Amino acid sequence: MNKMRESIIMKVHYGTALGAVALVAVHILFRLTQEFSASLQYESVIANYEFLPYALVLELILVLISIHGFNGLRVILLELKQGRGYEKAVTYGCIAAMAAVIAYGSRTIIMAGLGMT
Amino acid sequence: MSTTTKQFSEEESQTTASPSKSIILRISRSNPQADTTKSFMEFKVPYEKWTTVLDAILEVKKHLDHSVGVRYSCRQATCGSCGMVINGKPRLACFTKITELNSSVITVEPMNNFPIIRDLAVSFDRMFSTHKKLKPYIIRDDSEITTKTKEFLQTPEEVEKYIQFSNCIKCGLCNSACPTMATDSSFIGPQALAQAYRYIADNRDKGKDERLKIIDEPHGIWRCHFAGSCSVVCPKGVDPAMGIQLLRGYLLGFRS
Numbered sequence: 001m002n003k004m005r006e007s008i009i010m011k012v013h014y015g016t017a018l019g020a021v022a023l024v025a026v027h028i029l030f031r032l033t034q035e036f037s038a039s040l041q042y043e044s045v046i047a048n049y050e051f052l053p054y055a056l057v058l059e060l061i062l063v064l065i066s067i068h069g070f071n072g073l074r075v076i077l078l079e080l081k082q083g084r085g086y087e088k089a090v091t092y093g094c095i096a097a098m099a100a101v102i103a104y105g106s107r108t109i110i111m112a113g114l115g116m117t
Numbered sequence: 118m119s120t121t122t123k124q125f126s127e128e129e130s131q132t133t134a135s136p137s138k139s140i141i142l143r144i145s146r147s148n149p150q151a152d153t154t155k156s157f158m159e160f161k162v163p164y165e166k167w168t169t170v171l172d173a174i175l176e177v178k179k180h181l182d183h184s185v186g187v188r189y190s191c192r193q194a195t196c197g198s199c200g201m202v203i204n205g206k207p208r209l210a211c212f213t214k215i216t217e218l219n220s221s222v223i224t225v226e227p228m229n230n231f232p233i234i235r236d237l238a239v240s241f242d243r244m245f246s247t248h249k250k251l252k253p254y255i256i257r258d259d260s261e262i263t264t265k266t267k268e269f270l271q272t273p274e275e276v277e278k279y280i281q282f283s284n285c286i287k288c289g290l291c292n293s294a295c296p297t298m299a300t301d302s303s304f305i306g307p308q309a310l311a312q313a314y315r316y317i318a319d320n321r322d323k324g325k326d327e328r329l330k331i332i333d334e335p336h337g338i339w340r341c342h343f344a345g346s347c348s349v350v351c352p353k354g355v356d357p358a359m360g361i362q363l364l365r366g367y368l369l370g371f372r373s
Contacts, residue, residue, distance in 0.1 A: 006335055007369070011369065078335055
């Protein structure tokens with residue numbers, strides 16, 4: 001398997017950062033649709049998950065931040081220590097952790113959206 | 118870490134014009150081949166306003182301790198041999214006057230991020246190998262020798278794009294100052310990256326894709342944090358940090 005070039009990974013890294021900032025801004029702006037304390041009430045939060053466009057925004061934020069965050073962690077760990085085995089473990093470990101976080105987060109969003117709480 | 122002090126006797130001192138002026142020169146002593154201990158030896162050295170740190174070290178070597186390990190050659194900031202950490206900052210010893218340091222104690226240590234050979238001399242093997250890896254020469258199929266034009270003409274604007282980067286003397290001060298090199302032993306380093314830019318920006322060169330491929334790897338250009346310390350310490354006015362950012366422009370598609 002050909003290794004992905006670092007420039008492509010970094011383009012994804014920068015792209016996910018910009019995307020996450022934009023979507024988190026939308027997420028925060030949604031707090032302004034009602035009083036802030038009311039927006040944090042249980043029913044209000046569940047209602048957000050049940051509203052499909054908002055659930056999609058939350059899912060996208062989860063995916064973008066997971067990709068960006070775990071790639072950032074990979075970069076930090078690669079700078080911390082070097083070695084073929086270590087670097088392979090870090091790369092695949094970060095991919096696995098990212099997939100696990102996205103899977104668990106998606107499960108939560110889907111279950112809340114379907115009213116399975 | 119131990120400290121020993123030695124000083125000149127009057128007849129040993131060569132700088133007799135104003136013998137009242139002297140500094141304490143602290144020289145880092147270590148020999149990794151023998152043991153791992155590092156110590157400092159202190160020498161009282163007379164100086165004049167034109168005395169450089171290298172002059173002071175050579176005075177010590179001549180009169181007080183012949184065994185001090187130091188590499189030097191041209192004494193005019195051209196060969197890049199005498200790089201060392203002087204009072205905490207990587208500098209060329211031959212290009213640093215004692216008076217400009219404004220200190221009565223001058224501490225000289227080997228450059229960071231390089232394996233120590235002995236005392237102030239470090240090994241340049243890795244820096245030279247990464248420099249060569251980046252193909253530091255013009256790559257193209259035709260040659261100036263065989264074509265009728267005899268030379269590849271460039272406009273002043275075309276030369277301006279890379280000329281400062283061709284001033285690099287491979288002294289290694291930028292690599293010594295680089296915080297990424299301190300943690301990532303596989304990082305290509307600002308010296309080699311700046312040289313990659315020097316040739317990529319040269320319009321006579323056709324090896325851009327080859328070089329971009331070499332620097333576009335996990336321990337390549339993307340590991341630079343843009344601290345900019347490489348540019349601060351360069352004795353020849355080269356700006357490797359800028360070169361690295363311009364190279365990133367090629368990889369991100371902002372430049373062609």
